[in-house]
Amino acid sequence: MNREDGKFTRRDFLKTTGTVVAGATVASGAVGSLAGKALAAVEPPELPIEKGAVLKVLRWSPFVKSDGEWWEKNTRKWEEVTGCKVITEYVSWEDVRPKAAMEASVGAGHDIVSGWHDDPHIYPDKLLDVTDICEYLGKKYGGWESVCFKYGMKNGRWIAVPMGAPGQQIVYRKSWVNEAGYEKVPGDVEGFIKLCKKLKSMGHPVGFAMGHAVGDGNNWVHTWLWSFGAMTVDKDGNVAINSPETRNALEAMKDLYDNAMISGVASWLDPHNNKAYLANQISLTNNGISIYYAAKAKFPDIAEDTYHASLPIGPVGRPTELHLFNQAFIFKHTKFPNAAKHYLMFMLEKDQCGPWTNAMRGYVTPALKAYRNLPVWTEDPKHTPYRDCVKNMLWNGYAGPIGPASAAVMAEYIVVDLFANYCARGVSMKKAIEEAEKAIARYYKT
Amino acid sequence: MEAVADTGTAPMGLRQRISRALENPTVLGFLFVAPAELILLIFLAYPFFLGLWLGLTDTLVGREGHYIGFANYISLLHDSSFWLAVFNTFVYTVVAVFLKAVLGVGLAVVLNRDFKAKGLIRAIVLLPWIIPTALSAICFWWLYDSTFSGISWTLKRFGFIDHFIDFLGDPWNARFSLIAANVWRGVPFFTIGLLAGLQTINPDLYEAADIDGASSWKKFWKITLPLLTPLLTVVTIFSTIWTFADFQLVWIITKGGPAGATHIFGTLSFQRAMQGGHFGEGAAISNFMLPILVVCVFIAFLFLRKED
Numbered sequence: 001m002n003r004e005d006g007k008f009t010r011r012d013f014l015k016t017t018g019t020v021v022a023g024a025t026v027a028s029g030a031v032g033s034l035a036g037k038a039l040a041a042v043e044p045p046e047l048p049i050e051k052g053a054v055l056k057v058l059r060w061s062p063f064v065k066s067d068g069e070w071w072e073k074n075t076r077k078w079e080e081v082t083g084c085k086v087i088t089e090y091v092s093w094e095d096v097r098p099k100a101a102m103e104a105s106v107g108a109g110h111d112i113v114s115g116w117h118d119d120p121h122i123y124p125d126k127l128l129d130v131t132d133i134c135e136y137l138g139k140k141y142g143g144w145e146s147v148c149f150k151y152g153m154k155n156g157r158w159i160a161v162p163m164g165a166p167g168q169q170i171v172y173r174k175s176w177v178n179e180a181g182y183e184k185v186p187g188d189v190e191g192f193i194k195l196c197k198k199l200k201s202m203g204h205p206v207g208f209a210m211g212h213a214v215g216d217g218n219n220w221v222h223t224w225l226w227s228f229g230a231m232t233v234d235k236d237g238n239v240a241i242n243s244p245e246t247r248n249a250l251e252a253m254k255d256l257y258d259n260a261m262i263s264g265v266a267s268w269l270d271p272h273n274n275k276a277y278l279a280n281q282i283s284l285t286n287n288g289i290s291i292y293y294a295a296k297a298k299f300p301d302i303a304e305d306t307y308h309a310s311l312p313i314g315p316v317g318r319p320t321e322l323h324l325f326n327q328a329f330i331f332k333h334t335k336f337p338n339a340a341k342h343y344l345m346f347m348l349e350k351d352q353c354g355p356w357t358n359a360m361r362g363y364v365t366p367a368l369k370a371y372r373n374l375p376v377w378t379e380d381p382k383h384t385p386y387r388d389c390v391k392n393m394l395w396n397g398y399a400g401p402i403g404p405a406s407a408a409v410m411a412e413y414i415v416v417d418l419f420a421n422y423c424a425r426g427v428s429m430k431k432a433i434e435e436a437e438k439a440i441a442r443y444y445k446t
Numbered sequence: 447m448e449a450v451a452d453t454g455t456a457p458m459g460l461r462q463r464i465s466r467a468l469e470n471p472t473v474l475g476f477l478f479v480a481p482a483e484l485i486l487l488i489f490l491a492y493p494f495f496l497g498l499w500l501g502l503t504d505t506l507v508g509r510e511g512h513y514i515g516f517a518n519y520i521s522l523l524h525d526s527s528f529w530l531a532v533f534n535t536f537v538y539t540v541v542a543v544f545l546k547a548v549l550g551v552g553l554a555v556v557l558n559r560d561f562k563a564k565g566l567i568r569a570i571v572l573l574p575w576i577i578p579t580a581l582s583a584i585c586f587w588w589l590y591d592s593t594f595s596g597i598s599w600t601l602k603r604f605g606f607i608d609h610f611i612d613f614l615g616d617p618w619n620a621r622f623s624l625i626a627a628n629v630w631r632g633v634p635f636f637t638i639g640l641l642a643g644l645q646t647i648n649p650d651l652y653e654a655a656d657i658d659g660a661s662s663w664k665k666f667w668k669i670t671l672p673l674l675t676p677l678l679t680v681v682t683i684f685s686t687i688w689t690f691a692d693f694q695l696v697w698i699i700t701k702g703g704p705a706g707a708t709h710i711f712g713t714l715s716f717q718r719a720m721q722g723g724h725f726g727e728g729a730a731i732s733n734f735m736l737p738i739l740v741v742c743v744f745i746a747f748l749f750l751r752k753e754d
Contacts, residue, residue: 098720104508105725122723123508211614212701264592266704267614276593404506408722412527417705424615425705435526442525443724 042140044345045132053084053339058100059114060093060326063166063290066359074352081346084339093324094214097411103331111334112344117396118407120152120160120329127159128330128337133345134158141350142369145390150402151325160327161344162367164357167323167389168219170309171277171291172284173302176204185284185309189227189252192312196260196284204283206260207276209268210420215324216270217416220286222322225249225415226394227314232409232440233400239441240399241418242433248315250422250429257423266424278302286311289362289386308385310392319392326364365389405443414439500729507723518730527706527714528731535710535735537621538696539689542628547682549629550636555670557637558644568641575634583698586627590614590699614700617707624708627695632688636681643677644670676749683746687739711735 062068068090075086089110091099096115103109104123113119120127134152138144144152148162170185177185180198196206209216225231230245257265262282265272273285278299285291295303311321330340346352348368357366358376362383366374367390377387397406409415418436421427427435458466467473501518505511522528557568574582589596590613598610613623647670655665671678693712696702702709702717709717711731719728 101507101720101723122506126508210704212703262593264610264612264615266616267590267592267612267620267700269701269703272591272593275591279593281593404723408718408724411717411721411723413703413706417703420703420705425617425707427705439525439527442521443722 042136044136045341047133047338047342047345049082049084049339049342050336053082053336055084055086055112055334055336055340055343056110057086057088057112057114057343058096058103058110059088059090059328060096060116061090063093063288064293064360064363066361067356067363070356070359071347074347074356075343077352078343078346082339082342084336084343086343107331107333109333110331111336111340112328112330114163114326114328115160116327117151117325117410118402118404120327121154121402122404122407124154124159126332128332128334128340129157129159130161130330130341130344131158133341134161137161137345137348137368141348141371145367145369145393147325147390147393147395148367150395151327160329161348162390163326163328163348164364164366165323165325165390165393166215166288166363167321167365167386167393168216168286168288168311169385169389170284170311171287172307172309173204173305174307175305176202176283177307184307185312187310187313189224189312189314193252193256193260196256199283200260205262205281206256206284207262207265207268207273207282208256208286209270209273210257210265210416210424211268211272212413212416213268213270213272216273216286217268217413218410219322219324221253221415221419222394222396222398223286223311223320224253224314224419226320226322226398227312227316228252229314229316231399232397232415232436233405233444235399237400237405237444239437239444241440242437246418246433247429250419250432253419254423266420289383292382293361306382308382310385310388319388320398321389321393322396322398323365323389323393325390325393325395327367362386400444408443409440412439412443497729497732500725501733503726505725505729507719507725511726514726518727519734522727522730522734527709530706531709531711531714531731532734534621534708535690538625538628538692538710539686542625542632542689543682543686545625545629546632546636546685547678549633550640550681551671551674551678553633553637554640554644555666557641568638571637572634574631575638577631579631579694580698582631583627583695586623586630586695587699590623615704617704620700620704620708624696624699627699628689628692631695632685635685639681640674640678643674647673676752680746680749683742683749687742687746690738690742691735 059071062071072088075088079085093116096113097119100110100113100115100119101122103113104126107126134144135158144162152158152160152162172185176199177195180195180202182195182198186192186195199206208220210221211217225246228245228249230241230243230249232239232241234240262276273282273287274291274294276282277285277287277291278295280302289308292303292306292308295306310319313319328344330337330344334340347356348366350370353366353368353371354374357364357371357374360376361380362376365386365388372387372391377383395402395406396410397403400406414436418432421432421435422429468477500511502513502515503511504514504517553571557564557571561567588594592610592612592615595610595613597613598607601607602610612619614620651669651673652665655669660668691712692710693716696708696710696713697716700708702713706714711734715728715731717728718724718731722728
C-alpha cells in the first residue's frame with residue numbers, strides 16, 4: 001500500500017479484508033475450527049479511506065483483559081495496514097448509552113460507538129448507512145444470526161453493525177445439583193423450578209437479581225416473561241402485558257422467589273450474584289462466563305464444580321433469551337465515513353474476530369454464524385452453552401418494534417419492577433400488572 | 447477644517463474614545479465583571495433556560511423536539527412513579543436534614559469544649575465530608591449488602607438478629623438506609639459550620655448565666671441556640687438544597703430500586719432522560735424541583751442579607 005500519500009488502494013483493501021483468500025480453504029491456526037470451512041467468495045465494498053483519518057471510538061471497558069488486549073492489537077493492526085489512527089475511549093458499559101446519546105444530540109464527538117441494544121434505533125437519523133459492509137460480512141461469514149436483522153436494520157437498511165452479545169446462561173454447582181438428584185439442570189421451566197426448590201431445601205438456595213441490575217436483572221426477567229408467551233407489546237407496539245401469559249410468568253417466578261431463592265435478591269444489582277455464588281451462598285444463578293473465570297483465578301474448587309446450562313425454555317417451547325446485545329454504529333458527523341466503515345469491517349474479518357473471540361473465552365458470542373465454529377466453544381465444554389446466545393435470543397421490546405419506547409421501558413426497569421413488585425414487595429398481581437401496563441403505555445403512545 | 451480643529455471639537459479617534467469610556471466607573475466596573483458574567487451566562491444561565499425549554503418539548507435523544515406546552519408536566523401528574531419519587535424526595539430531605547441538624551448541633555457543642563486532641567478530633571469529624579461521595583456510597587453499598595453486610599454480620603455475631611437484614615430489598619429499609627448514608631456524609635457540614643458560629647459567642651454570657659445558676663440545658667436553650675439560629679438556618683437551607691437535589695448516593699447504592707421505591711427527583715430524571723432517551727420528560731422532572739429550590743434560595747438570600 002502506498003502509505004506515504006495516505007491513499008489506500010483497492011489492492012491494499014483486498015489484502016486487508018482478506019478477500020484474496022476468501023473462497024479458499026482457510027488454514028489459519030488462530031481461527032481454529034474455521035479451518036476447513038469454505039468461506040464464501042464475496043467482493044468487499046469499495047471504501048477509499050480518507051487521507052490521514054483519525055477515528056475516535058467509544059466503547060465499553062472490557063469485562064475481560066483479553067478482550068481489551070485483542071481489540072487493541074487488532075486496532076493497531078488496522079492502523080499499520082491503513083496508516084490511519086484510532087483513539088479508543090473506554091467507559092463503563094452502563095455509561096456508553098448516555099454518552100452516545102449526548103453525542104447524537106449535539107452532533108459531535110466520537111466517530112464510532114460500540115453500544116447496546118436499542119441505541120441505534122433511538123437516533124437512526126444520526127447514523128451512517130452501513131448496509132454495504134453488513135451485507136458483505138453476512139454473505140462472507142454464513143449470515144447474521146436472525147436477531148441481528150431486528151437490531152441492526154431500520155427500514156431495510158443497516159444502521160449498525162452487530163458485534164455480538166456478552167451472553168448469560170445458567171451457572172451452577174454441579175455437585176449440589178447432582179446431590180439434588182439431577183444429572184444436569186433441566187431445560188424446561190417446570191423442571192428448573194423443581195430443581196431450584198430442591199436445592200434450597202438442601203440449604204443451597206438459588207439467586208437471581210430482581211433489583212435495578214441493568215444486565216442480570218433485565219435479561220433474567222425478560223427471558224422468563226417471554227418464555228411463557230407473554231410480552232410487553234405486540235408486534236404493532238400495542239401494550240400486551242396484561243395477559244394470562246404474564247400472570248403465569250409471575251406466578252412461576254413467585255414460586256421460585258418464595259421457595260428457592262436466597263433472601264435479599266430484590267436489592268441485587270449486577271455484581272451481587274457473582275459475589276454470592278463465589279462465597280458459596282447460592283448454588284445457581286444467571287450470568288456471563290465471568291463467574292467461572294473469577295473462580296478459576298481465585299477459587300479453583302468452585303471452578304471445578306461450576307458448570308453452565310442454557311436458560312430454561314418455557315411453555316412456548318423455544319428459547320426466548322435476552323442478552324446484552326452489542327452493536328457498533330457510526331455517526332453521520334464523522335469526517336471519515338469510509339475509514340470508520342472499513343475499521344469495523346476489518347475488526348469482524350476472521351483474522352481479527354477469530355483470535356479476538358477465542359481469547360475472550362466465551363465472554364462474547366459473535367453475531368456472524370460462521371463464528372459458531374470457533375474452537376473457543378468446544379475447547380472447554382463449559383464454554384459451549386454460551387455459543388448459542390445470539391442464536392437463541394430475542395430483541396429488547398419483543399414482539400414490538402425497536403426504538404425509543406423499548407429503550408425507555410428497559411431503562412425504567414418496568415419488567416424488573418413488575419416481577420419485584422409481585423414477588424418481593426407484596427403488591428397484588430392485578431396492581432403490579434396494571435402499574436406496568438400504565439408505565440409501558442406512557443412510552444408506546446408516542 | 448482648521449477652524450474646527452482649533453476649537454478643540456475635532457472628532458475623537460477610537461483610542462481616545464475607548465480611553466474616555468474607561469474612565470467612566472460604570473463602564474469599567476461592567477468590564478471587570480464581564481468575564482465572570484459571561485461564565486455564569488454560558489455555564490449556568492444557558493443550561494438552566496435550556497432545561498426549562500426542554501421540559502416544554504417532546505425531545506427524544508438525538509431527535510428534534512417539538513413544543514408541546516405543559517404536556518410533560520400533566521403526564522407526570524398522572525404517573526405513579528413520579529409521585530413515588532416526590533414522596534421519596536420529601537421523606538429523604540426532611541428526615542435527613544432534621545437528623546443532620548440535630549446531630550450537627552450536638553457534635554458542634556461537644557467539639558466546642560476543651561479536651562485533649564481537640565484539633566485531631568475536629569479533623570476526623572470532617573472526614574465524611576471530604577471523602578468523595580462515590581467512594582462513601584460504595585462503602586455503604588457494601589455495608590448494606592444482603593449477603594455480606596458488615597452490620598448484619600456483627601449483629602448476628604452478637605446474637606441480636608438471626609438472619610441478615612434486607613437493607614436495600616425492602617422499600618422502607620432502603621429509604622432509611624439511604625437517609626443514614628446521607629446523614630453520615632452531611633453531619634460534618636453542620637458541625638464545622640456551627641462550630642465556627644459557637645466560637646463567636648461571647649463567653650461572658652455563659653459566665654453571667656453561671657453566676658445566675660443556670661443549668662447547662664438552660665444555657666443551651668437560652669444562649670447557644672438563639673445566637674446560633676441565624677447560622678443554623680443558613681446551614682440548614684444549604685443542606686436542604688443539596689439533599690433535595692441529591693443524585694450520587696441514591697444512584698450508586700440502589701439505582702432507585704427496589705421497584706422504584708427509592709427514586710428521588712434526580713435519579714428519576716436521569717433514568718428517563720439519559721438512559722431512556724426522553725429528554726423532555728427528564729427535564730420536566732428536574733424542573734419540578736425548581737419552585738422548592740427557589741424558595742430555599744430566597745430564604746437563604748434573606749438570611750444572608752440580614753447577617754450582612
